[in-house]
Amino acid sequence: MPSLLAVFAHPDDESLFSGGVLARNAAEGSSTAVVTATWAEGTHRGAELAEALRILGLSEKPRMLGYADSRVPESAPGSPRLCDAPLDESIGRLVGHIRQFRPDVVVTHDAYGGLTGHEDHVHTHRVTVLAVQAAGLERLYPEAGAPCQPRALYLATHPHSAVQALGDFAEAGKGMKTVPDEWVTTTVDVRPWLERKWAAVQAHRSEAERGAAPGLLAALPAEVREGILGTEWYIRQELPIPGERTPETELTA
Template sequence: MGTPRLLLVHAHPDDESLWTGGLTARHVDSGGEADLVMCTWAEGTVRHRELTDAVGILGMPRPPIMLGYADDRRPESAPDTERLCAAPFDDQVRALTKHIRELQPDIVVTYDALGIYGHPDHVHAHRLAVAAVDAAASHKLYHRAGPAWRVRSLYFATIPEWMMDLLAPSLFPEIPREKLPGTPDSDIDLVVDVADLADRKKAAVVAHRSEATRSRAIAGFLALPDEIQDKLLSVECYQRRDLVPGGCELV
């Protein structure tokens, strides 16, 4: 088997750069195919335009696929459209199943079951990706969405405990550490060193200009000392779930 084809499923513009930007850039640089499905924000909005800039920096060969649902906390993200977490789940699974069958990825990458840190849109995107991967492999579901396609492995982006230990004092000083997320090393299946791509990954994050201005978390991250930013941007961590014997190696 040659270089696997990736499909990334994210909830919000900027997540693709923060959590999987290094992996994406390395994969594309090595000649691999990768596509991105973004669950929230509609085409033509400011964050869609910023997302397009960001994926260009990461080297993705095609524009992001926008499902067009509203961000849980930003109704202007998709005017007159339902929130991601409120829309009919079956309709969402059908839509994502169609993309999976058309693109035929070997690997689907999304968030872990906690949505990395518990954001409801992240959790929903995880559930949607898992359900659609299962549906895409079934010959009995969604016949109009194309011929069945079996994804070989799912990879779930997660935040390790050591990374949260670095972030907590500056970004979440009011929250007791034991109440913050963080995955122990023993539960992480893959650690990807992307130190050589940290500057490019940061440029993709910064391309989300409106969010860097609005979001306390993004602004706080960008205000951290350079050496801490570099350490955080240089590593990406994943959990793995194989769907066929042997699965598929991500890197």
């Protein structure tokens, strides 16, 4: 299995969107790590994140960019909200993690920011796409370490056809942001790792207590929850790997 670095906005996003893939990669002995854009070490959600990653089988401790959640200023005392931080600074911080971990594959939110379109999810997508490109360029962020070009970028998403299964979870799909089914390049059946994924979601206790996604999922029948969490969808973004492309002399579709 390829080494994998997942980059998500908040603690719990990693388990909800990619918990099955993370658990599978870790179980098969692949280097696997998570970067979380908001909240800080020493906060209660930082501790919950560490517990969730332990449950998923990751040996790496959480990597945190240290910005504040756009809706919870106290999530990173003394730091700006992720969406307010200078873009160049955010990209540089993430490039540092990419060059240090040197992943084959990076996973992050899709351009919608997932089903809810949360502004932190959307911005994390933007920062990650730019950082993955910048990480391979030696003259960008030279202070962040030696260049490293991941081989693939995958965007965690949901296709239109998933709306029916998600209906009980999100008011019959009202306002959910999904993509055309043909955009999905990778569909992963994560039911073999579902028990571990669900335990990781439940580790985010404060989110469950306030009625966010972990709490909403806990209130559903087990078979409905399995229908929601048992499949993960991704859009693969091709990246330029030196020597692996046929030279072209025209712009082609």
